[in-house]
Amino acid sequence: MIPIDGQAMLTAADTRKAEARAIAAGVSADEMMARAGAAVGEQVRRLAAGAEVLVLCGPGNNGGDGYVAAAALRRAGLPVRVATFAPATTPQARAARERWGEEVEALAEALPAPILVDAIFGIGLSRALDEGVSGPLRRLMTAARLTIAVDVPSGVSTDDGVCLSDLPPANLTLAMGAVKPAHLLQPAAAQCGTVRFVDIGLEAPSRVRAAAAPVIEPPAASAHKYSRGMVAVVAGAMPGAGALAASAAARAGAGYVLLLGSATDRLPHAIVRRRFTAEALEDHRIGAVVIGPGLGRDERAEERLVGSLASGRPLVIDGDALRLMDDRRCAGAAILTPHAGEFDAMFGRGSGSKIDRTVAAAEGTGAVVVHKGPDTVIAAPDGRVIVHSGSSSWLSTAGTGDVLAGVIGARLAAGLEPMEAAVQGVWLHAEAARRAGAAFIADDLVDHLTLTA
Numbered sequence: 425m426i427p428i429d430g431q432a433m434l435t436a437a438d439t440r441k442a443e444a445r446a447i448a449a450g451v452s453a454d455e456m457m458a459r460a461g462a463a464v465g466e467q468v469r470r471l472a473a474g475a476e477v478l479v480l481c482g483p484g485n486n487g488g489d490g491y492v493a494a495a496a497l498r499r500a501g502l503p504v505r506v507a508t509f510a511p512a513t514t515p516q517a518r519a520a521r522e523r524w525g526e527e528v529e530a531l532a533e534a535l536p537a538p539i540l541v542d543a544i545f546g547i548g549l550s551r552a553l554d555e556g557v558s559g560p561l562r563r564l565m566t567a568a569r570l571t572i573a574v575d576v577p578s579g580v581s582t583d584d585g586v587c588l589s590d591l592p593p594a595n596l597t598l599a600m601g602a603v604k605p606a607h608l609l610q611p612a613a614a615q616c617g618t619v620r621f622v623d624i625g626l627e628a629p630s631r632v633r634a635a636a637a638p639v640i641e642p643p644a645a646s647a648h649k650y651s652r653g654m655v656a657v658v659a660g661a662m663p664g665a666g667a668l669a670a671s672a673a674a675r676a677g678a679g680y681v682l683l684l685g686s687a688t689d690r691l692p693h694a695i696v697r698r699r700f701t702a703e704a705l706e707d708h709r710i711g712a713v714v715i716g717p718g719l720g721r722d723e724r725a726e727e728r729l730v731g732s733l734a735s736g737r738p739l740v741i742d743g744d745a746l747r748l749m750d751d752r753r754c755a756g757a758a759i760l761t762p763h764a765g766e767f768d769a770m771f772g773r774g775s776g777s778k779i780d781r782t783v784a785a786a787e788g789t790g791a792v793v794v795h796k797g798p799d800t801v802i803a804a805p806d807g808r809v810i811v812h813s814g815s816s817s818w819l820s821t822a823g824t825g826d827v828l829a830g831v832i833g834a835r836l837a838a839g840l841e842p843m844e845a846a847v848q849g850v851w852l853h854a855e856a857a858r859r860a861g862a863a864f865i866a867d868d869l870v871d872h873l874t875l876t877a
């Protein structure tokens with residue numbers, strides 16, 4: 425089974441286009457379903473380890489994949505039953521249903537099995553499930569030891585990650601041909617359980633990808649503290665937040681970290697403290713300015729933001745600085761790191777998925793936008809997008825955003841282009857959280873930052 429890290433992401437419409445291209449290139453729709461169903465059957469066979477399998481098939485091609493998988497499981501000698509609530513409607517699904525050839529039980533009456541395959545709806549789901557479907561599905565999922573969803577769990581909306589029906593999560597979801605937004609965006613991503621990619625030969629050019637572990641080069645043999653990257657953190661009303669960002673920048677590989685403004689007593693000695701002046705930012709060796717963590721929103725904060733924007737240095741703009749931005753644009757390289765509340769305050773609630781909204785924000789500001797949350801969407805003004813999903817839910821604690829701003833600052837100062845710096849920063853931050861385990865505080869997260877895998 426292939427992890428989804430780094431895989432291209434396609435919407436439902438993009439997936440249909442990719443399928444049409446494959447068909448135009450000579451692979452028939454029947455062959456696509458045969459590949460998909462055989463792959464599902466093979467994965468289910470391995471996981472079932474001889475236990476009985478119940479395959480739930482819907483009317484469309486998701487159900488068709490289910491019938492093909494069931495037939496493959498039967499050929500492999502596994503005890504397998506099929507249940508449905510509606511006849512197959514597409515030509516491929518009808519043919520697959522006929523090839524199954526055996527009894528198809530009524531969904532409402534089906535008895536549970538330890539291994540459940542959800543092939544009811546895939547990318548064609550258009551509305552919430554009727555209780556006549558969701559009720560039995562809930563009952564059978566609850567009774568199963570393992571639920572495997574084909575393509576997407578029935579009840580989640582493919583393109584925006586919304587859950588249209590209230591159902592238990594699957595244990596495993598097999599992403600057929602491409603990763604979809606629902607595999608990465610919350611709350612749908614949590615409904616998927618573990619997601620694995622199934623290659624059925626779809627060509628999938630896409631500017632949106634799932635995050636993958638970055639390759640981080642060690643400093644060159646000739647490196648010195650300035651070539652490693654100098655980060656200036658502009659502090660403000662809440663010095664602890666600036667100290668967290670500065671400590672994180674130092675631990676994320678910066679060669680030199682300068683904290684401008686008031687600091688806390690427990691700042692590592694390696695971090696240089698100075699009073700804030702706009703002139704201090706004129707040092708051409710500064711590779712990134714981090715502004716926002718604990719900045720405050722008073723006149724002094726505004727002055728510091730104006731000075732930072734005018735400095736011409738690459739910027740990481742977070743927290744309070746985002747609230748003060750108004751419609752000031754960033755002239756040079758900039759990374760904005762809003763959480764959902766800050767994002768909505770800056771760009772409005774808008775329509776479309778979190779991915780669509782973040783892309784629009786990046787295009788509108790000319791900056792890389794890191795739209796944080798349990799799913800983090802990172803978009804560049806040129807349309808590239810990376811979606812990072814599945815990070816520790818323990819990150820939902822005060823100060824972790826300040827740490828992220830510092831980490832991204834360190835990667836930016838190391839000379840990476842803003843999109844790559846943001847992508848690396850988000851990954852390193854999530855990795856630190858994974859290492860920190862449960863109920864950590866933001867200070868602990870800094871100690872768990874590491875640049876090696």
Ligand SMILES: NC(=O)C1=CN([C@@H]2O[C@H](COP(=O)(O)OP(=O)(O)OC[C@H]3O[C@@H](n4cnc5c(N)ncnc54)[C@H](OP(=O)(O)O)[C@@H]3O)[C@@H](O)[C@H]2O)[C@H](O)CC1
Nearest residue numbers: 443460484485486545546547548549550551552553575600
């Ligand atoms: N596209 C590809 O490259 C491949 C797709 N594969 C598999 O096919 C499904 C997508 O199949 P599709 O037939 O397009 O859609 P679904 O099977 O998900 O469902 C469509 C049918 O379900 C009806 N529907 C939708 N929502 C509901 C609902 N809430 N209640 C009842 N019925 C519903 C819909 O009817 P409409 O009334 O909405 O028209 C359709 O009848 C994909 O996910 C893959 O599993 C293969 O993998 C090959 C490659």
Ligand SMILES: [K+]
Nearest residue numbers: 542545574576
């Ligand atoms: K499904």
